[in-house]
Amino acid sequence: xxxxxxxxxxxxxxxxxxxxxxxxxxxxxxxxxxxxxxxxxxxxxxxxxxxxxxxxxxxxxxxxxxxxxxxxxxxxxxxxxxxxxxxxxxxxxxxxxxxxxxxxxxxxxxxxxxxxxxxxxxxxxxxxxxxxxxxxxxxxxxxxxxxxxxxxxxxxxxxxxxxxxxxxxxxxxxxxxxxxxxxxxxxxxxxxxxxxxxxxxxxxxxxxxxxxxxxxxxxxxxxxxxxxxxxxxxxxxxxxxxxxxxxxxxxxxxxxxxxxxxxxxxxxxxxxxxxxxxxxxxxxxxxxxxxxxxxxxxxxxxxxxxxxxxxxxxxxxxxxxxxxxxxxxxxxxxxxxxxxxxxxxxxxxxxxxxxxxxxxxxxxxxxxxxxxxxxxxxxxxxxxxxxxxxxxxxxxxxxxxxxxxxxxxxxxxxxxxxxxxxx
Amino acid sequence: xxxxxxxxxxxxxxxxxxxxxxxxxxxxxxxxxxxxxxxxxxxxxxxxxxxxxxxxxxxxxxxxxxxxxxxxxxxxxxxxxxxxxxxxxxxxxxxxxxxxxxxxxxxxxxxxxxxxxxxxxxxxxxxxxxxxxxxxxxxxxxxxxxxxxxxxxxxxxxxxxxxxxxxxxxxxxxxxxxxxxxxxxxxxxxxxxxxxxxxxxxxxxxxxxxxxxxxxxxxxxxxxxxxxxxxxxxxxxxxxxxxxxxxxxxxxxxxxxxxxxxxxxxxxxxxxxxxxxxxxxxxxxxxxxxxxxxxxxxxxxxxxxxxxxxxxxxxxxxxxxxxxxxxxxxxxxxxxxxxxxxxxxxxxxxxxxxxxxxxxxxxxxxxxxxxxxxxxxxxxxxxxxxxxxxxxxxxxxxxxxxxxxxxxxxxxxxxxxxxxxxx
Numbered sequence: 001x002x003x004x005x006x007x008x009x010x011x012x013x014x015x016x017x018x019x020x021x022x023x024x025x026x027x028x029x030x031x032x033x034x035x036x037x038x039x040x041x042x043x044x045x046x047x048x049x050x051x052x053x054x055x056x057x058x059x060x061x062x063x064x065x066x067x068x069x070x071x072x073x074x075x076x077x078x079x080x081x082x083x084x085x086x087x088x089x090x091x092x093x094x095x096x097x098x099x100x101x102x103x104x105x106x107x108x109x110x111x112x113x114x115x116x117x118x119x120x121x122x123x124x125x126x127x128x129x130x131x132x133x134x135x136x137x138x139x140x141x142x143x144x145x146x147x148x149x150x151x152x153x154x155x156x157x158x159x160x161x162x163x164x165x166x167x168x169x170x171x172x173x174x175x176x177x178x179x180x181x182x183x184x185x186x187x188x189x190x191x192x193x194x195x196x197x198x199x200x201x202x203x204x205x206x207x208x209x210x211x212x213x214x215x216x217x218x219x220x221x222x223x224x225x226x227x228x229x230x231x232x233x234x235x236x237x238x239x240x241x242x243x244x245x246x247x248x249x250x251x252x253x254x255x256x257x258x259x260x261x262x263x264x265x266x267x268x269x270x271x272x273x274x275x276x277x278x279x280x281x282x283x284x285x286x287x288x289x290x291x292x293x294x295x296x297x298x299x300x301x302x303x304x305x306x307x308x309x310x311x312x313x314x315x316x317x318x319x320x321x322x323x324x325x326x327x328x329x330x331x332x333x334x335x336x337x338x339x340x341x342x343x344x345x346x347x348x349x350x351x352x353x354x355x356x357x358x359x360x361x362x363x364x365x366x367x368x369x370x371x372x373x374x375x376x377x378x379x380x381x382x383x384x385x386x387x388x389x390x391x392x393x394x395x396x397x398x399x400x401x402x403x404x405x406x407x408x409x410x411x412x413x414x415x416x417x418x419x420x421x422x423x
Numbered sequence: 424x425x426x427x428x429x430x431x432x433x434x435x436x437x438x439x440x441x442x443x444x445x446x447x448x449x450x451x452x453x454x455x456x457x458x459x460x461x462x463x464x465x466x467x468x469x470x471x472x473x474x475x476x477x478x479x480x481x482x483x484x485x486x487x488x489x490x491x492x493x494x495x496x497x498x499x500x501x502x503x504x505x506x507x508x509x510x511x512x513x514x515x516x517x518x519x520x521x522x523x524x525x526x527x528x529x530x531x532x533x534x535x536x537x538x539x540x541x542x543x544x545x546x547x548x549x550x551x552x553x554x555x556x557x558x559x560x561x562x563x564x565x566x567x568x569x570x571x572x573x574x575x576x577x578x579x580x581x582x583x584x585x586x587x588x589x590x591x592x593x594x595x596x597x598x599x600x601x602x603x604x605x606x607x608x609x610x611x612x613x614x615x616x617x618x619x620x621x622x623x624x625x626x627x628x629x630x631x632x633x634x635x636x637x638x639x640x641x642x643x644x645x646x647x648x649x650x651x652x653x654x655x656x657x658x659x660x661x662x663x664x665x666x667x668x669x670x671x672x673x674x675x676x677x678x679x680x681x682x683x684x685x686x687x688x689x690x691x692x693x694x695x696x697x698x699x700x701x702x703x704x705x706x707x708x709x710x711x712x713x714x715x716x717x718x719x720x721x722x723x724x725x726x727x728x729x730x731x732x733x734x735x736x737x738x739x740x741x742x743x744x745x746x747x748x749x750x751x752x753x754x755x756x757x758x759x760x761x762x763x764x765x766x767x768x769x770x771x772x773x774x775x776x777x778x779x780x781x782x783x784x785x786x787x788x789x790x791x792x793x794x795x796x797x798x799x800x801x802x803x804x805x806x807x808x809x810x811x812x813x814x815x816x817x818x819x820x821x822x823x824x825x826x827x828x829x830x831x832x833x834x835x836x837x838x839x840x841x842x843x844x845x846x
Contacts, residue, residue, distance in 0.1 A: 051654045066644065072813070104630075122631075170819065178651045178658060183815045190637070208527075208545075212608045212612055216611060217528050218491045222608055225605070227608045231604050242471070322543075323605050422602075
């Protein structure tokens with residue numbers, strides 16, 4: 001699978017091999033996730049619904065663009081020969097025999113020794129081989145005076161001079177954005193075969209979770225992961241739905257079964273800790289498919305699960321429940337997976353080098369992603385206070401993640417580090 | 424207005440002063456647009472609807488985060504003193520008096536000489552001052568063996584150690600994205616005062632415009648601008664609606680009147696050429712408000728209009744009808760305006776320097792934005808064939824706009840130019 005190649009662990013052999021015993025290297029986990037994904041199936045969609053989709057086939061121009069010769073300016077359609085001798089001192093005057101507006105589908109002809117008023121975009125009349133912009137004339141309504149000669153073709157756009165008939169407008173694999181939509185529209189495509197934005201169902205589980213805005217009792221927390229992960233998925237080009245579920249295996253199972261037919265990817269958070277008895281997500285998943293749980297050599301975000309569920313082998317990520325862990329896991333694994341679902345090469349995160357303004361620590365054998373404030377102008381990064389995986393406050397202040405490689409346990413003030421820019 | 428300052432023409436005096444006589448410098452037009460805009464009014468929205476909005480007031484933590492001491496790990500809640508002498512050779516064993524799950528709101532207490540099983544996120548029981556991760560024990564259900572001492576506070580998260588009560592969570596002017604949503608949710612905000620995503624109505628006018636997917640007769644073209652501008656506005660964080668109208672003043676007028684109450688900004692394209700008689704948009708606008716039409720010293724995109732309409736002084740852009748002109752105008756003027764409507768500093772376009780692979784021409788006194796293919800690795804830019812303002816094919820191939828300053832009429836192969844990266 002080509003998408004996996006670009007983010008292969010072979011890119012970082014020095015990291016992958018340095019994971020602590022029993023932990024899976026970050027890059028290995030990502031590569032295995034990407035290798036298991038298949039792009040979402042293409043569908044024909046009305047043009048307006050293709051924004052953010054990816055073309056599943058080349059689109060060719062069934063008609064040339066433009067489809068007819070037309071005027072590039074507001075002015076007069078003329079025969080260039082008629083203006084051959086025109087000068088400032090001795091203008092040529094021609095009778096104006098009518099007017100052609102843009103969108104006018106009538107049949108017009110410029111006879112020798114005459115002209116027609118013509119608007120931008122209007123069909124070139126027979127006989128005319130040039131347009132003279134109104135600014136270069138006296139703007140006359142019945143008779144117009146021309147003070148200079150023009151060459152044939154002046155201010156005319158020719159049939160096919162944008163895109164010739166049969167040319168490939170856009171190739172398969174193109175992400176449809178504003179300009180692509182314009183080109184598809186201009187060439188008359190009423191519907192297009194695209195891989196649509198992936199449909200993501202985000203599920204938070206836990207009896208401790210309460211809805212924001214409702215009262216809280218000690219022991220409970222307001223649920224935040226589904227809001228965060230759904231927004232991150234939308235930013236990455238998905239359409240999303242959110243669900244909050246209690247730690248009840250039957251409810252989790254029935255919800256997953258109900259969601260599967262309408263989801264291209266499921267994301268859960270929580271419910272898969274190392275504790276065992278309360279891991280209701282694991283229990284439900286085992287009835288629906290195959291999910292591999294592993295400890296990945298990273299901090300935050302060690303407990304990761306990925307697999308496929310149901311008759312369509314729908315992929316599922318089970319992310320850790322701590323919000324910072326869930327978010328970092330999303331960036332490292334889910335965002336590239338969304339690209340793969342769209343049949344795009346997974347975009348690399350932008351990584352810059354900066355000098356630490358303070359020392360940082362990192363556990364041996366894990367790659368740390370520490371929250372920091374990057375100053376690109378100074379090429380410095382401030383490690384934030386509050387690096388625990390539940391501390392959202394620091395994450396909200398951060399604009400980058402300081403990457404500390406697996407073998408490194410301490411970096412000193414002033415040392416250069418890689419910083420992954422947050423989207 | 425601070426937002427205007429950052430993009431003031433004073434930034435580029437050498438450009439502004441070099442515009443041809445009668446033309447308004449690009450930066451002057453932008454500065455005047457920004458100075459006329461007011462941010463969209465704030466509204467209270469349910470949390471899930473605030474994604475992409477901008478906070479209109481500081482949000483403070485009404486409760487600390489976390490709101491109660493809780494376990495950072497799955498393990499056992501203990502009194503650290505009880506494990507003081509524990510070693511590998513002489514483990515301390517303690518009876519397990521029960522279990523606390525995450526979300527359990529019961530009242531628990533660890534008596535001296537005992538422990539409780541505890542799950543990640545569960546409320547710290549009275550008496551306990553530390554948690555021992557299950558991995559460091561024998562995992563016993565009735566009696567657990569502890570092979571090392573722990574310090575008080577081990578594996579505990581303390582009330583307020585993420586965000587203290589009363590602290591500012593997020594400040595006014597913050598764009599709400601995934602992490603901000605998480606922080607707002609985690610602190611229990613059921614609704615939030617935000618400036619919502621601006622509502623943009625995009626209107627294409629022209630009798631020549633046909634809907635993509637319908638048959639075409641010579642003289643007509645498929646409408647593309649509304650698709651393009653709406654998608655570009657959505658990408659810039661707006662919500663959009665599209666309308667295609669004939670060149671009929673009454674229809675244009677009634678449509679504008681109908682759209683005004685539900686739009687924060689109107690964008691028209693077409694209908695405002697220099698020709699006059701067919702400029703139905705101008706005619707309709709004059710009945711609803713004040714719009715200034717001018718020639719801006721740029722290519723493509725010279726004819727620009729901006730003003731305000733209706734009782735709420737709703738801003739309106741009248742962009743040129745040629746699609747490349749409309750798109751470049753959107754990037755230069757409408758995108759910064761959308762930031763201003765959100766009360767954000769208008770983002771600068773990313774500009775890089777690259778060497779031309781071929782010579783280019785530009786009209787004296789206008790700033791050109793030529794379509795090019797930038798190779799960032801080589802720091803080169805290829806000027807594309809097809810630089811007319813109707814040629815969408817080249818725009819779809821481009822990833823950058825080559826900026827040629829107003830006084831410059833020709834640049835040679837190899838010369839360094841500024842290239843504006845396309846979004």
